[in-house]
Amino acid sequence: MKILITGGAGFIGSAVIRHIINNASDSVVNIDKLTYAGNLESLASIESNERYLFEQVDICDRAELERVFNTHTPDAVMHLAAESHVDRSITGPVDFIQTNIVGTYTLLEATRAYWNGLSDQAKKVFRFHHISTDEVYGDLPHPDEVESSEELTLFTETTPYAPSSPYSASKASSDHLVRAWLRTYGLPTIVTNCSNNYGPYHFPEKLIPLVILNALDGKPLPIYGKGDQIRDWLYVEDHARALYKVVTQGKVGETYNIGGHNEKQNIEVVKAICSILDTLAPKDTPYAEQITYVTDRPGHDRRYAIDATKISNELNWQPEETFETGLRRTVEWYLNNQEWCQHVQDGSYQRERLGI
Known part of the structure; x- marks a missing residue:
């Protein structure tokens, strides 16, 4: 297939592209606006592959989207482009409304126009994976x-929606749009909902990379509230495998929840990172001494946990990494890729707190 991937220079998108190029025979067209969190260095290992193409495009730009569809004639769309950091959505929700809602609407309409022009056989094969x-x-x-x-x-997959933050509300809105375009227009869509991702190439505004880099720099390791918020942690390469299974084997109209089976309190995660760093990059004092408790995030959800039974039973997917193996691999990657870490922060973000 030829797969059009939005947001392919981001954390999860780049993992999906690397997985497809390295493990399948499909070709990829990556469209990305290259905002602060998008970095083509995350795709350096595959950028010269003949099955990979990049287009710098904003998903809110209908004319450019139509040009991309008409030029590259994809067989599927994987829509990952999104503003995704809750703290940023508290500070500035407008970007989340524009990208996650208006951008998804614009992409759906461009996709629908393209899909309507396909042959009957090509229509049956086509997928829009959100x-x-x-x-x-x-x-x-x-x-x-x-x-x-x-x-x-x-x-x-049938849990009622009840988003708490501007970020999650904007993503819920986009999910509803995708399902409406299936119901009303017949566009062949599939939706996946994932738990917290972690792993290599993660922009350092998120908990795990932020803690790793702050620890190495001798800075405080900020814990929101008591640190007892629970998340289900999913290694990003496991997620990439799941997403490829869904776009190639998933059933139109279905939703698949993707989780890592790793419920951990935030404080547990931070202490585990400190323990790994004590072994891999030891210093005079334990890294855990840098832990600092700060005022909690407004409206902070206390627990997320996914039942991934459906994707396991129907598509034969399970995560390969345990939290312990995945976290160690992640810490090792950041220790070995300090140049990437510096480049993605230059001029845009210096690990300051947002969303206060």
Whole structure:
């Protein structure tokens, strides 16, 4: 196939592209606006491959999208382009409304116009795969709030939406648009909702890369509130494998939740990073001494956890990395790629706190 991937210079998008180029025979057209979090250095290992092309395009630009579709004639779209940091959405929600809602609408309409012009056979093959987040579901009961473990439910594909932040609300809106374009226009769409990703090439505004880099620089390691917020952690390369399975084997109209089976409190994650760094990059004092508790994020969801039974049963996908192996690989990558870390922060972000 020829797959058009939006946001392919971002964290998850670049992982998907590297996976496809390195493990499949499909070709990829990557369109990315190259905002602060998009970096073509994340694709340096495959950029010269004859099956890969890059177009710098904003998904809100209908004319440019139409040009890309008409020029490259893709067989599928994987839509990953999004503003994704909750703290940034609190500080400046307008970018999230524009990219995640208006951008998704514009892409859907450009895709629909292109799809309507395909032959009947090509229409049947075509897929529009929308990649979303578990945050659209709101939060789940926390162990501190229940009397028994039986009350600790998980997100399923039928969990009602209850987004808490401008970010999750904008992603929920985009999910609804995608499903509406299937129901109303027949556009063959699939939706996936994932848990917290981590791994190489992650922009350092997110918890794990932020902690790694702050620790190495001797800076405070900020923990929101008590640090008891629980997330289900998914190694990004496992997610990339899942997404490729969905776009090639998933059923039109279905939703698939993708999780890592790794529920951890934020404080556990930070302490685990410190422990790995104590081994791999030892210094005179333990890294955990840099942990600092700060005022919590407004409206902070306490627990996310995904039930990934459906994708396991129907598409035979399971994560390969445990949290322990994935986290060690992640820390090792950041230790070995300090130049990339410096380049992505130059002039745009110096790990300051946002969303206060």
